[in-house]
Amino acid sequence: MSYDPSRSTKSLTFSPQDNNGDTDQNTNENRKHSVLDEKALRVDDTLFIRDQRVLKISQSYQSILDSIGEDPLRQGLLKTPNRAAEALVFFTKGYEQSIRDVVSDAIFDEDCENMVVVKEIDMYSLCEHHMVPFFGKVSVGYLPNKRVLGLSKIARIVEVFSRRLQVQERLTRQIAEAIAEAIKPRGVAVIVECLHMCMIMRGAQKVNSRTTTSSMLGVFREDPKSREEFLALARITPF
Numbered sequence: 001m002s003y004d005p006s007r008s009t010k011s012l013t014f015s016p017q018d019n020n021g022d023t024d025q026n027t028n029e030n031r032k033h034s035v036l037d038e039k040a041l042r043v044d045d046t047l048f049i050r051d052q053r054v055l056k057i058s059q060s061y062q063s064i065l066d067s068i069g070e071d072p073l074r075q076g077l078l079k080t081p082n083r084a085a086e087a088l089v090f091f092t093k094g095y096e097q098s099i100r101d102v103v104s105d106a107i108f109d110e111d112c113e114n115m116v117v118v119k120e121i122d123m124y125s126l127c128e129h130h131m132v133p134f135f136g137k138v139s140v141g142y143l144p145n146k147r148v149l150g151l152s153k154i155a156r157i158v159e160v161f162s163r164r165l166q167v168q169e170r171l172t173r174q175i176a177e178a179i180a181e182a183i184k185p186r187g188v189a190v191i192v193e194c195l196h197m198c199m200i201m202r203g204a205q206k207v208n209s210r211t212t213t214s215s216m217l218g219v220f221r222e223d224p225k226s227r228e229e230f231l232a233l234a235r236i237t238p239f
């Protein structure tokens with residue numbers, strides 16, 4: 001059974017009021033934009049705007065230090081609010097990027113029908129519930145339909161969506177949908193395996209639990225053989 005890109009495009013759209021590109025409410029008929037049309041959500045187009053952003057976050061961290069009973073003026077902490085602000089801006093730099101910018105011109109006409117698999121792409125994100133890191137590996141496969149995507153762009157797409165506040169399920173789906181929309185392949189498969197620090201350092205405190213999520217589109221959803229081939233090729237090395 002072939003993969004109908006027009007069907008997939010519909011499932012790739014999302015509500016403009018949802019600033020993380022989430023499609024959790026798939027019944028929402030008001031969705032207007034595709035993943036490729038999504039604009040960067042944070043535009044630091046001048047150094048001044050960026051500095052203002054860092055300053056604002058830094059002031060918040062100063063208040064946090066005070067609230068946890070620390071002395072923000074002690075020598076070791078003097079630069080901490082600024083460092084922490086810079087780190088948070090980096091951890092969320094996916095808001096500054098759009099998929100269209102990232103993919104740019106790296107879509108190539110190619111008469112390749114065989115499966116392409118890029119496995120074990122490192123990813124680091126922040127869970128949106130606790131703003132605590134979760135991290136792991138992403139493996140991506142697709143079956144081309146006369147077009148292939150520059151390999152590094154797959155890693156860059158992972159970076160755009162993971163450097164935001166996320167839940168693992170949405171991250172997995174967004175990666176699959178972005179690739180589907182960019183090159184309209186016959187199918188896309190994504191597997192993400194992560195450790196969630198919010199389950200390890202606090203809360204349930206389950207040190208060894210890992211979470212695996214998958215998103216199968218097109219042929220991978222419909223054809224068990226393609227799915228099995230992908231799973232065999234993408235077998236993730238335990239970490």
Ligand SMILES: Nc1nc2c(ncn2[C@@H]2O[C@H](COP(=O)(O)OP(=O)(O)OP(=O)(O)O)[C@@H](O)[C@H]2O)c(=O)[nH]1
Nearest residue numbers: 127128129134166167168169196198199202203204
């Ligand atoms: N589905 C999903 N849940 C996540 C993810 N990251 C964190 N969570 C969960 O988000 C949930 C938030 O639940 P709450 O009960 O509101 O928060 P909490 O009291 O801090 O929960 P505990 O972590 O159980 O202490 C927790 O169950 C987390 O494990 C994710 O990527 N996907």
Ligand SMILES: [Zn+2]
Nearest residue numbers: 127129130198
């Ligand atoms: Zn969490």
